[in-house]
Amino acid sequence: MSSPGDDSRSKRYDRQIRIWGAEGQSRLEAARVLLLNCGPTGSETLKNLVLGGIAAFTVVDAARVSARDLGNNFFVAPESLGEPRAKVVTALLKEMNECVAGSYVETPPEALVEADPGFVDRFDLVVATQMTEPHLLHLESLCRSKGVKLLAVRSYGLAGYMRASMPEHTVIESKPDTQVDDLRLTRPWPALREFAASFNIEALDDGAHKHVPYVVLIQQALESWRRERGGAPPSTAAERAEFKRRLAGMRRVGPEGVPMEEENVDEALKAAFHAWTQPSIPPEVRRVLEDERASPAAADAHTPGDDFWLLAAALRAFVANEGGGCLPLEGSIPDMHATTDLYLRLQRVYRAEAEAHAAAVEAHAARMLAAAGRPGGGVAAGAARHFCRNARNLRVVRYRTLAEEVAPESARGEALAEALGEEGTAANASLYVLLRAADRFHSTHGSFPGVLEGEVEADMAALKGLAQQVVAEVGASGAAAADDYACEMCRLGAAELHVVAAVMGGMAAQEAIKLITRQFVPFGGTLIYNAITSTTSVLDL
Amino acid sequence: MELEGRWQDLDKLLARDGNLVGPGFEPGPELREFLQTDCRVLCIGAGGLGCEILKDLALSGFVNVDVIDMDTIDVSNLNRQFLFRMSDVGKPKAVVAAERVNARVAGARVTPHYCRIEDLPPSFYSEFTIIILGLDSLEARRWMNSMACSLLEYEDDGSPDMSTIKPLVDGGTEGFKGHARVIIPGVTPCFECTLWLFPPQTKFPLCTLAETPRSAAHCIEYAHLILWSQQRAGEEFDADCEEHMKWVFERATERARQYGIPGVTYQLTQGVVKNIIPAIASTNAIISAACVLEALKAVTMCSSGLNNYLMYTGSQGIYTHTVAYEKDESCPVCSAGVLLQAPADATLQQVIDLMLAHPTLGRLMAHPSVSHGATPLYMRGVLEDGTRANLGRPMAELLRGEGVEAAALLTVNDKKLSAPLRVRLRRRRRRRRRAAELDGRAGCRGAHACMCMRAPRFV
Numbered sequence A: 001m002s003s004p005g006d007d008s009r010s011k012r013y014d015r016q017i018r019i020w021g022a023e024g025q026s027r028l029e030a031a032r033v034l035l036l037n038c039g040p041t042g043s044e045t046l047k048n049l050v051l052g053g054i055a056a057f058t059v060v061d062a063a064r065v066s067a068r069d070l071g072n073n074f075f076v077a078p079e080s081l082g083e084p085r086a087k088v089v090t091a092l093l094k095e096m097n098e099c100v101a102g103s104y105v106e107t108p109p110e111a112l113v114e115a116d117p118g119f120v121d122r123f124d125l126v127v128a129t130q131m132t133e134p135h136l137l138h139l140e141s142l143c144r145s146k147g148v149k150l151l152a153v154r155s156y157g158l159a160g161y162m163r164a165s166m167p168e169h170t171v172i173e174s175k176p177d178t179q180v181d182d183l184r185l186t187r188p189w190p191a192l193r194e195f196a197a198s199f200n201i202e203a204l205d206d207g208a209h210k211h212v213p214y215v216v217l218i219q220q221a222l223e224s225w226r227r228e229r230g231g232a233p234p235s236t237a238a239e240r241a242e243f244k245r246r247l248a249g250m251r252r253v254g255p256e257g258v259p260m261e262e263e264n265v266d267e268a269l270k271a272a273f274h275a276w277t278q279p280s281i282p283p284e285v286r287r288v289l290e291d292e293r294a295s296p297a298a299a300d301a302h303t304p305g306d307d308f309w310l311l312a313a314a315l316r317a318f319v320a321n322e323g324g325g326c327l328p329l330e331g332s333i334p335d336m337h338a339t340t341d342l343y344l345r346l347q348r349v350y351r352a353e354a355e356a357h358a359a360a361v362e363a364h365a366a367r368m369l370a371a372a373g374r375p376g377g378g379v380a381a382g383a384a385r386h387f388c389r390n391a392r393n394l395r396v397v398r399y400r401t402l403a404e405e406v407a408p409e410s411a412r413g414e415a416l417a418e419a420l421g422e423e424g425t426a427a428n429a430s431l432y433v434l435l436r437a438a439d440r441f442h443s444t445h446g447s448f449p450g451v452l453e454g455e456v457e458a459d460m461a462a463l464k465g466l467a468q469q470v471v472a473e474v475g476a477s478g479a480a481a482a483d484d485y486a487c488e489m490c491r492l493g494a495a496e497l498h499v500v501a502a503v504m505g506g507m508a509a510q511e512a513i514k515l516i517t518r519q520f521v522p523f524g525g526t527l528i529y530n531a532i533t534s535t536t537s538v539l540d541l
Numbered sequence B: 001m002e003l004e005g006r007w008q009d010l011d012k013l014l015a016r017d018g019n020l021v022g023p024g025f026e027p028g029p030e031l032r033e034f035l036q037t038d039c040r041v042l043c044i045g046a047g048g049l050g051c052e053i054l055k056d057l058a059l060s061g062f063v064n065v066d067v068i069d070m071d072t073i074d075v076s077n078l079n080r081q082f083l084f085r086m087s088d089v090g091k092p093k094a095v096v097a098a099e100r101v102n103a104r105v106a107g108a109r110v111t112p113h114y115c116r117i118e119d120l121p122p123s124f125y126s127e128f129t130i131i132i133l134g135l136d137s138l139e140a141r142r143w144m145n146s147m148a149c150s151l152l153e154y155e156d157d158g159s160p161d162m163s164t165i166k167p168l169v170d171g172g173t174e175g176f177k178g179h180a181r182v183i184i185p186g187v188t189p190c191f192e193c194t195l196w197l198f199p200p201q202t203k204f205p206l207c208t209l210a211e212t213p214r215s216a217a218h219c220i221e222y223a224h225l226i227l228w229s230q231q232r233a234g235e236e237f238d239a240d241c242e243e244h245m246k247w248v249f250e251r252a253t254e255r256a257r258q259y260g261i262p263g264v265t266y267q268l269t270q271g272v273v274k275n276i277i278p279a280i281a282s283t284n285a286i287i288s289a290a291c292v293l294e295a296l297k298a299v300t301m302c303s304s305g306l307n308n309y310l311m312y313t314g315s316q317g318i319y320t321h322t323v324a325y326e327k328d329e330s331c332p333v334c335s336a337g338v339l340l341q342a343p344a345d346a347t348l349q350q351v352i353d354l355m356l357a358h359p360t361l362g363r364l365m366a367h368p369s370v371s372h373g374a375t376p377l378y379m380r381g382v383l384e385d386g387t388r389a390n391l392g393r394p395m396a397e398l399l400r401g402e403g404v405e406a407a408a409l410l411t412v413n414d415k416k417l418s419a420p421l422r423v424r425l426r427r428r429r430r431r432r433r434r435a436a437e438l439d440g441r442a443g444c445r446g447a448h449a450c451m452c453m454r455a456p457r458f459v
């Protein structure tokens, strides 16, 4: 039984457990997060994670609470002016949720990383805020070598930047918003055929007739169509129209020749496409199956608790063999007009087939493990079924290193040139270039462009020159950052506006939650938020 | 005394000129002074969005902020409503939220109103420079929308009188998704113009619940909608009462067991019965900040504004989309007046009947009162006795002095409305209009007629 503590926890987190379930919540409650710099962007990110109930966080920041903090950060208080910012922010964040442990280190993040590289080991995720490119490059190589996930976030004037870095992130439960039901009517298995054939639809009384599940109506119509047409399902537009007419013809007609209201027939007409739409493998899933890690060799690298690639390899074997080119059946059916008994029976027909598919996938995995000489290390109980139920939702996100992105020899200059040239992305690609140019400006001048009154015009000329340099260096020939945005960058002079920080902190927390819960899909690439146009772009550079 | 350098970030935005700014932007220290003195902001809701909005306003230089919320704090609020603590459970949200923001942000003057929006008069709402909505109900949004639109006046040429415009900024979230929109009454579409953006809630047909349950949700709704009224007749169901919820849960469990349906849990019971919308801190943070940024732009013109709807999705990557929705020129709430055609010889009663049958007007009113300028034509309430006789009189007679073809501007009020509507009546010599086929609601179809006739309140 659950303890009173569990009860208040489940009440407190009820609205989010409805999104990521108990499993997602327990992953969140085990997560340890390191925050570098606790200005508004960092504080807001951590605020959203502390509310969600992460296990623990540590803040690394060297600043003391200044007047400026009182104008843009909610997690400092007027009476804490002059105190260590890390200490104040940590205390005010902890106050929101007594379940979360928090600590701080009063030192510049750059120095800490330099002096104690092992520090990041204690965390699952590092959130680096307001750090310039040279420091991020250094931090990234450290995080990669330690196997810690990195999320870099920045608010700069009316622009925001975010980028994740880790070798790869795999997802089983990507939870897409909408998905077409997988009814497999084009490839019925014996039990489904038998179930559908057991209905003598003509002989049913009116009450029973309108409670025949639409899956049965379509299946029967399709069987007779196939018998007449040599096995082929309706394919041309005319054939499909004809097939729908047949479905419509299944509707009973009342005593005065008036067609009866039969919702199962209405549903069958809406779902008629199932008669000719073959089950398909989404491109993202195809990429998973074709990945070199989805091979029997995955059994060699298999570690208990991380079954993704082993099961992907097993899934691939299933698709090539038992599946006949199809993914396993998920085994759930949508609600449809039917009696309780018929609906539950139909549900069992689908579930039994899905169980059989999952067992086949599990057997492939066991075979692979045995062949690798590790027969004892099977996949976790229920893991194969869970994997198969989500077969259409599998995703893998791979991240280039920031180092690859910025080095002239590996930079994707063409992609950048394209983004700068296209109307929909030009402004946001300009912000990307200008942010990198601003970091170069900072490296040489020790401050960001436009910070000092009276220098704005001069800084702007310098910034434009540096932006040109960035563009030329990565080989984005012929492209340029928009002048209006160079002007805005200097006007805002690296201001960290609270609202921009709150937007970035919200997005960063969403990404952190996706990475930690392993649900939904984190973005790959570089995200630019443009607060002037209220748009975002994800650049693949 | 303001600390030197406290607003240095905001001041760059307000005191420096730029190329991508709003029309008529006049940078300078006066803008921040305006935010801190004359500018008054109203925030509707002190929940998930409201807490964030209040914080964002206070840290964007706004000082005079009012907040309205009728709710008290619940444990399930604490995963996102960051101004509240476990020890605040049961206290009014508006009061605690205002207290916390005022304590944390020096200079902030947040005034709470622990009441319903309907409890405050139009004169209260007219005081604000801008109104931000952090609501989760469509009905409250429509009420605020009609209030803001009623404050709008039109010039003789039909263009909106800019000095009477009360901008609204609206936010909403569900899970990883949300929207922010800017409504400038008379200029950009109002809620009523784009009501189709809110799809109707799907309800289970009663015959499914009663006769052929197939899912856990069906069993729960059976216990909630049918068993309750049968077994606890006369007792009003209260979704916030734990004993009531447990009763429904137990009956639903029993029914599910009888039918062999799996999946009834207490959590699901609450979700189905209360129609709970999942909510997380991060999405509220994004949407609220987007709303306050737009409010800041709208009152200072410091940057080009959102035109006029932003959609955010964070579940599959990060995706945003902005759309410029179009105004409905015949919108009953924000237009210069809905055109209503009536036969030249129509009586006032017939005109009222036409209003009730009108596709957009009809859904906004049930028992309208009608006046023409300052003259009451037919009024509900104390004036009813004095005006009832007018119902049978022809409009031509009641609107003496206006030609038969002229469009007379009528003011229509109704208990269902927060503020009067403008209706432009045009009388024409034409054959009588067909009785309007008025069945706006997509109710049950024939198959369910039996059950629904018996219990029409569930349709």
Ligand SMILES: [Zn+2]
Pocket: B189, B190, B191, B192, B193, B194, B328, B331, B332, B333, B334, B335
């Ligand atoms: Zn409107």
